[in-house]
């Protein structure tokens with residue numbers, strides 16, 4: 001594998017950004033490049049966005065990314081090993097298994113970790129994160145064993161009402177757990193949805209048997225006599241019985257390696273990058289969810305892939321810039337179609353809304369327009385997101401037709 005003249009690239013993290021990086025590098029680089037990807041999960045990179053399939057009878061083998069990205073003599077994939085230290089002077093990284101890897105260019109693609117709220121009892125058995133295959137398998141195994149032990153269906157609470165929280169609630173329900181979503185903000189998905197859309201999503205979930213408590217903070221978790229979580233306390237002093245808790249709040253950039261190596265990190269977390277994905281050390285790039293551009297982090301696959309593309313082009317000496325990315329997404333959460341794109345929350349001065357809401361049918365369509373009432377800035381779709389691909393591409397453009405024709409139900 002070692003080639004005396006080769007440029008050695010080491011990628012830390014074998015997740016979705018790393019996978020894209022390798023795919024692109026393979027296509028664009030010549031024979032004079034070697035890349036070693038080191039990941040601390042015991043698996044090859046997989047599609048994290050499909051984690052819920054593990055609750056529908058699937059296994060980790062059902063979440064593949066194009067694996068042949070690693071079938072290349074120039075590429076080495078190391079799994080189940082964690083990089084513990086970067087020596088920037090020697091240009092080496094050291095792993096848990098005490099291996100040293102030398103680099104000319106280091107790419108940090110360490111993603112984010114699912115945190116837990118800092119409340120008493122958050123580490124009790126029965127409390128889980130929802131980020132990795134290992135998390136999902138542990139949750140599934142716990143629910144199976146505990147339901148047999150108690151000889152009844154379990155009661156679950158998901159702490160966090162963002163997209164991942166709603167997905168986790170759907171996952172719990174799929175394995176027979178009675179799920180409640182607890183959200184500190186006054187509405188579900190507060191970063192993506194306005195109040196009306198949030199309440200329509202809440203009605204959808206309730207109709208599917210998922211309970212929702214908004215404007216509520218968890219203050220404590222209590223164990224039963226065997227030490228397993230059994231009750232959850234809320235800010236207003238009320239209690240709820242619970243057998244399993246999933247935390248989907250407190251996502252943190254895994255920037256500790258960079259921080260310990262003296263590479264600049266943002267005060268709110270994330271490795272500071274410029275628009276070429278360069279960190280404060282010219283030999284080190286950062287891509288994906290761990291990177292912070294102008295104080296913003298990007299928790300979606302599309303920007304992670306875009307950063308990977310920019311990093312590859314830059315390493316190969318080409319011009320490329322990551323200009324930032326809007327957080328647009330269309331997703332099905334616990335059976336509900338939801339899309340949010342562009343300036344969905346109408347933060348642009350003078351923006352105007354054109355909307356249609358039918359809470360009974362569970363449909364909401366909103367377009368946010370510039371002050372000229374014709375230029376599309378963004379929007380929200382709930383209940384039917386089929387117009388999302390077309391509308392998303394029109395952001396920034398003047399709408400040809402009357403804006404209301406995009407949101408009103410078609411007649412006949």
Ligand SMILES: Cc1cc2nc3c(=O)[nH]c(=O)nc-3n(C[C@H](O)[C@H](O)[C@H](O)COP(=O)(O)OP(=O)(O)OC[C@H]3O[C@@H](n4cnc5c(N)ncnc54)[C@H](O)[C@@H]3O)c2cc1C
Pocket residue numbers: 012013014015016017018038039040041048049050051052081082083084109110111112130131132164167254257287288289290298299300301302304329331
């Ligand atoms: C349940 C769920 C559903 C999601 N759904 C969507 C969706 O529908 N659409 C969407 O766009 N996005 C979705 N996302 C977000 C998306 O998965 C992430 O934005 C994306 O995975 C980011 O890629 P990444 O490579 O930066 O991080 P990751 O994919 O997290 O990869 C980082 C990897 O680095 C490893 N690592 C960290 N530190 C070290 C170290 N020191 N040494 C070795 N390895 C290390 C981590 O274990 C991990 O394997 C979802 C996320 C989750 C959890």
